[in-house]
Amino acid sequence: MDCRKIRRMVSRELDGALDGAGRADLDSHLALCAGCRRFRDLSLAGLSIHRSVKEADPPPSLLPSILAAVEAGPRWGWMHGWLRIAVPAAVAAAAVFGVWVGGLMHESYSPATAGNQTDVLELTYLDEYPPGSLGDILMTSSGGGGDEQR
Amino acid sequence: MNDDADLMRRIAGGESDAFRVLVERYERIGYNFFLRLTGVSEDAEDLTQELFIAVFRSAGRYRPDAPFKAFFYRIASNLSASHLRKRKLRAAQSIDEMVERGFDAASARHEDDPALSLDGREMRRRYEEALAGLPRDWRIALELRVAGELTYEEIAGAMGKSVSAVESILVRARERIAEKLDEG
Numbered sequence: 001m002d003c004r005k006i007r008r009m010v011s012r013e014l015d016g017a018l019d020g021a022g023r024a025d026l027d028s029h030l031a032l033c034a035g036c037r038r039f040r041d042l043s044l045a046g047l048s049i050h051r052s053v054k055e056a057d058p059p060p061s062l063l064p065s066i067l068a069a070v071e072a073g074p075r076w077g078w079m080h081g082w083l084r085i086a087v088p089a090a091v092a093a094a095a096v097f098g099v100w101v102g103g104l105m106h107e108s109y110s111p112a113t114a115g116n117q118t119d120v121l122e123l124t125y126l127d128e129y130p131p132g133s134l135g136d137i138l139m140t141s142s143g144g145g146g147d148e149q150r
Numbered sequence: 151m152n153d154d155a156d157l158m159r160r161i162a163g164g165e166s167d168a169f170r171v172l173v174e175r176y177e178r179i180g181y182n183f184f185l186r187l188t189g190v191s192e193d194a195e196d197l198t199q200e201l202f203i204a205v206f207r208s209a210g211r212y213r214p215d216a217p218f219k220a221f222f223y224r225i226a227s228n229l230s231a232s233h234l235r236k237r238k239l240r241a242a243q244s245i246d247e248m249v250e251r252g253f254d255a256a257s258a259r260h261e262d263d264p265a266l267s268l269d270g271r272e273m274r275r276r277y278e279e280a281l282a283g284l285p286r287d288w289r290i291a292l293e294l295r296v297a298g299e300l301t302y303e304e305i306a307g308a309m310g311k312s313v314s315a316v317e318s319i320l321v322r323a324r325e326r327i328a329e330k331l332d333e334g
């Protein structure tokens with residue numbers, strides 16, 4: 001059996017997915033092939049290093065911030081296609097128009113007031129496809145995620 | 151009943167208590183998954199938040215015949231891939247910089263292990279370096295397998311690949327890592 005197949009078996013062995021017949025083939029090859037033995041030893045060492053990383057505690061602020069984000073976030077999930085762009089665009093246009101009208105009506109309009117406008121425009125939910133949204137997930141899984149090495 | 155599928159059904163029905171239980175159950179898993187992949191705690195935090203927002207929003211689309219773990223890791227994998235792609239980690243950052251900056255968090259969790267010999271530490275450094283140099287899909291697959299303990303079928307589902315492609319990725323990732331461990 002060639003070394004490529006054996007390395008696949010070693011990988012399966014590490015993952016606990018090697019069957020009995022495979023085990024016998026693997027053992028007889030390893031007894032004769034120093035290269036595959038070395039690969040197996042190093043892979044076992046790597047696995048043990050990987051598993052030895054201690055889990056980190058998430059920061060205590062994470063849970064409340066997730067709950068708050070969900071609580072506060074408007075549900076844009078029902079929007080599809082052009083609505084994804086049209087609705088946020090309309091909201092932004094309305095905001096800009098409002099500020100303009102406000103500027104005309106209020107002589108005291110100043111750059112300090114414009115700061116509030118920036119906050120509105122920085123709303124995360126105005127992203128075309130917020131990361132992790134269904135749109136983003138569907139887009140990524142249908143087109144992206146390619147393996148650049150193949 | 152409080153299993154994952156039941157929680158998801160209740161979340162879809164608008165029960166915020168169920169969402170809290172789900173977050174408490176999976177927050178640590180999600181955070182550590184992202185921390186391992188990005189090496190940056192702030193990024194891991196942001197991604198975990200995005201992950202749960204996505205879980206919440208798509209609760210109505212979840213079908214209980216598929217395990218929640220696969221659903222959860224599918225979103226997590228997509229977020230990771232998109233994040234790593236955006237940061238163009240492999241292209242924009244040298245591996246040295248990445249190890250220094252990105253893997254501080256992971257490495258720090260080894261440092262307090264007095265049992266580890268100098269050779270052990272060197273091996274670990276090389277391992278982290280090799281991991282950082284892998285293509286993002288390979289790293290995600292390896293992380294899903296080793297830390298997430300997903301089966302090949304579950305990884306294939308999470309990454310939108312065939313089982314055979316997943317197996318090939320894992321073999322190649324391990325070959326690449328073994329080469330790096332063998333160097334020097």
Ligand SMILES: [Zn+2]
Nearest residue numbers: 003006033036
């Ligand atoms: Zn061989």
